Amino acid sequence: MSRSVLFDTETTGFEPLTGDRVIEIAAIELINDLPTGEQFHALLDPERDIPTESTRVHGITNAHVEGKPKFADVAEAMLKFFGDSPLVAHNAPFDFAFIDFELTRIGRAKLERARMVDTLVMAKARFPGMPNSLDALCRRFNVDLSARTTHNALLDCKLLADVYVELTGGRQRGLTLETEQALSFAQYERSGTRTPRLIAVDDDTRATHAAFVAKLKDPVWNQ
Template sequence: MSTRSVLFDTETTGFEPLTGDRVIEIAAIELVNDLATGKEFYALLDPERDIPSDSTRVHGITNAHVEGKPKFAAVADEMLAFFGDSKLVAHNAPFDFAFISAELERVGRKPLDRARMIDTLPMAKARFPGMPNSLDALCRRFDIDLSARTTHNALLDCKLLAEVYVELTGGRQRGLTLDASPALAFAHYDKPATRTPRLIVPTSEQTAAHDAFVAKIKDNLWTRG
C-alpha cells in the first residue's frame, strides 16, 4: 500500500510570525513511500511588508523579487489542496508550521494540525547526537551535492531534504527500484542483463582435506550410515 506525504519549506521575512514576520516563499514536493514523485507546489509571495536586509542575505529574496507577486490568500486553497490530508515533513518543522498556520489564520482558515508533523531535525539529532544537523551539514554527511545551493531557496531545499529524508529513514538500497505500474507497486532488484553460472570443481587435494576434516567430527551427518 502506498503512503503519501508532503515535504515542504518556507522562506520568511524573519523569525516571529506572531509579531509581523510573513512568509515570502513556499515550496512543497510530494513523496510516495518517502520518495519524491516529481509533483511540486511553489509560490513566491508578496508579504505585504518590507523584507529586511538580514533576511535577504539568507535567502536572496529582495523587495523587487516579490513586487507584483500574489498574496498568501490567493494561493492558500491551492497549497491546502496539494497538502491534502497527508503527513507534512519539514526540517525544524515547528518553525514552518508556525508561519503557515499564522498565514492561514490571517485569512480565516484553520491552522495546520501538528499531529501531521514529521520533523527531520530531531530525527537527525537522534542519529548524530552532538553533531551539526543543519540541512547543509546533513547533505555533506550523506554526500549529497550542494553545488547549486548558494542561498536558501525553498524549492531546492525541499529537494535536498527529500534526499536527506531517504537517508534518515533507512537509505535507498543500491539496485532497489520501484515498479512504475500502480498495479505492480512493489520493490524489486534489477537483474543483470546476462548471467553465466560458473561451476566450482574442487581439486583432489581439496577433496582429501575436506574428507579428513569431516572424519574428525564426532557423529557427523555426512558419514552416518
C-alpha cells in the same frame, strides 16, 4: 503506497507574532518517502518590506516579490497539494508556525500537529551532539550542495528530500520493484496518458537468453 509532502518556507524574519510573513512556499510530493516529481511552489508578496538581513539569507528582495500573489491567493492550492498527508520539514515547528499564522489571518484552520514530521528531530536522534543543519546533513550524506548559494525554498526541499531518503533508509526501499511500480502508477494517474511500447525480440536473442537461463539454478524465468 504511502504519500507524504515535504515542504519549506522562506520568511521576512523569525517571528510571525511580531509581523514577519511568509515570502516563499515550496513543497514536493513523496510516495513511499521518495520524490515523484510533483511539486508546489509560490513566491509571495508579504505586504511589508523584506529586511536586508533576511535577504542576505534567502536572496529574495522586495523587487522579487513585487506584483506576486498574496498568501490568501495561493492558500487553497497549497492546502489541496498538502491534502491530508503527513507534512515533512526541517525544524518543522518553525514552518508550521508561519503557515498557521498565515492561515489564521485568512480565517482558515491551522495545520494539525499530528501530521508533523520533523527531520531535525530525526537527525538529532541519529546523530546526537553533531551539527544537524540541512547543510551539515547534506555534507554527511554526500548530497551535492553546489547550487545552494542562498536558502531557496524549492532547492532546499529537493536537498532535504535526498537527506530524508537517507534518514529513513528509503534509498534501499527505492530499489524494490514495488516502489518503482508505485511511483510509475502515481505519475500515470496524473498524466492520464500512457502509450504501451512493445519490444520485438528476434529468434537469435530468444535462443541466447534460453541458453543463459539453462545455466542458472532455479531461474525466476521458469517459475
